Amino acid sequence: MMSTPSAGNTLKICDKTILPGKRVTIDLPISPLYTRTPMSIPVHVINGKKAGPVLLVCAAVHGDEINGVETIRRLLKMRGVNHLRGTLIAVPVVNIFGFIYHSRYLPDRRDLNHTFPGSKTGSMAARISHIFVSEILNQCTHGIDFHTGGMHRTYLPQLHANLRHKETLQLARAFGVPVLLDVRDQDNSLRDIANKNKIPFLVFEGGEALRLDELSIRAGLKGILNVMRELGMLKKSSPSFNSRAEPFIARSSVWVRTNHSGLFLSPTALGHRVLKNQVLASIADPINGTESIVYAPTKGIIIGCNHLPLVNEGEALFQIAKFEKSKKVLAQVKEFHTTHLEDETPTEWDV
Numbered sequence: 163m164m165s166t167p168s169a170g171n172t173l174k175i176c177d178k179t180i181l182p183g184k185r186v187t188i189d190l191p192i193s194p195l196y197t198r199t200p201m202s203i204p205v206h207v208i209n210g211k212k213a214g215p216v217l218l219v220c221a222a223v224h225g226d227e228i229n230g231v232e233t234i235r236r237l238l239k240m241r242g243v244n245h246l247r248g249t250l251i252a253v254p255v256v257n258i259f260g261f262i263y264h265s266r267y268l269p270d271r272r273d274l275n276h277t278f279p280g281s282k283t284g285s286m287a288a289r290i291s292h293i294f295v296s297e298i299l300n301q302c303t304h305g306i307d308f309h310t311g312g313m314h315r316t317y318l319p320q321l322h323a324n325l326r327h328k329e330t331l332q333l334a335r336a337f338g339v340p341v342l343l344d345v346r347d348q349d350n351s352l353r354d355i356a357n358k359n360k361i362p363f364l365v366f367e368g369g370e371a372l373r374l375d376e377l378s379i380r381a382g383l384k385g386i387l388n389v390m391r392e393l394g395m396l397k398k399s400s401p402s403f404n405s406r407a408e409p410f411i412a413r414s415s416v417w418v419r420t421n422h423s424g425l426f427l428s429p430t431a432l433g434h435r436v437l438k439n440q441v442l443a444s445i446a447d448p449i450n451g452t453e454s455i456v457y458a459p460t461k462g463i464i465i466g467c468n469h470l471p472l473v474n475e476g477e478a479l480f481q482i483a484k485f486e487k488s489k490k491v492l493a494q495v496k497e498f499h500t501t502h503l504e505d506e507t508p509t510e511w512d513v
Contacts, residue, residue: 171213171249175205175297183211185244190297192258192290201259203290205298206238206252214248215393216301219386221253221308223275223352225260225267226371230308233382246395251298257290264372266312275348278355295355304333305356305363306389308382311370314470315478318432318463318495319368319381322353325411330362335409336392337364337385340494341465341483342411364389370469380502410491412483415465419478420445422454426473430480433499434464435492442480445473460484463491 170182180186186209189202219237221230234254237243243250255261257274268274272287280291299305311317318341325331325344334342347354356363366385368378390396420426420443428443436442436458443456456479466481473479485491 169213170211171209171216173207173209173216173249173301175207175301180207180209180249182209182213184209190293192293193286203253203256203258203294206250206254208238208243208246208250208252210246210248210395212247214246214395215303216249216251217390217393217395218251218253218298218302218305219308220256220298220305220352222255222257222261223307224273224309224371225255225257225263225265226313227266227308227310228261228372229310229369229375229378230366230382231255231261232374233308233379233386236379236383237386242396246390248393248395250390250395251302253298256294266371275351278350278352299352299356299361300359302356302361304389304393305352305361306386307352307363307365309365309367310373310375310378311367311466313371315466315468316370316373316375316432317367317378317481318465319366319378319498320465320483321385321409322365322367323363324357327357327362330364333362333389333392334364336388337366338388338409339366339381339385340407340409340491340498341463342409343415343465343483344411344413377499377502381498384502407494407497410485410487410494412462412465412485415462415481415483416460417466417478418442418456418459418480418482419476420454420456420473421475422447423474424448424454424472426468426471426479427453428456428479430464430467432464432467433492433495435462435488436464436482437461458482462488463495 173180188205231254277287278291279295280288320341322343322345369375422445425446430442440458444453446453462482462484465483
């Protein structure tokens, strides 16, 4: 994808110089607690002896989205990453405050992913965003950001990206999940700033907040390795990485909301294919026993699902991605589940 000279990359983070062939962990200082306890964001840098792309992988921008934390932990344990071409910058927990308190947000109740690129003199969120962009993102050539669904809401493993960008599309296809969403940039998100800086950037969504989902973790780990191979950071030596099925691109999706409050009763699950006007669920009144029916407004694949059995009027229940060939998508989703949950664990792969 990109040509690389033989001399290695040299990086500088927090006034620390990382030479080619070095592996270091740097604490990126942020606002201390009011108890004067220092706080920092741990940053792992694996700098190859030969120059190449500088790939950022990060997670927990929302502090309660922890699947990516475990994905990056497994990545850093793999022997092969010590022999890469280029540089891997891994940040398992960006929102360290939210991670500690099991919260999506920072102590000032701001969503960190709505505050990039931040500023030196703004809110706590703005200051964290500023130091992360200036010290980390601005040194990167490519990026992958790991997210999950929200509280009581789970996502089928999927990628969100600007697929109109040629190199981003190439990396998204290489990642190896069956569903890609071509999405508009969310203002002031990390992806938005990366794209404005001409950095091809993927956002992985999979699983649920505050829950470890093995399918999403394995898919995320394999996806990182696939991208690294595509970028020439790792050798394309394993047949499993060279024979990926072509993913399907959804140009739009819709959230189905309930018009009534009550008990959410549904036989429809994540990954199911649905047809327009198909019954998705019923909302039962727990007092008088009446029920209202929820219908699918379009055909497609369920890529997001609410797991909370008690819902209020207007609450999102299902996210349906629209595909021209939803039958083929369904078959590939089933194969994806089988491959990732029954094959050998990714930590055993020789990369």
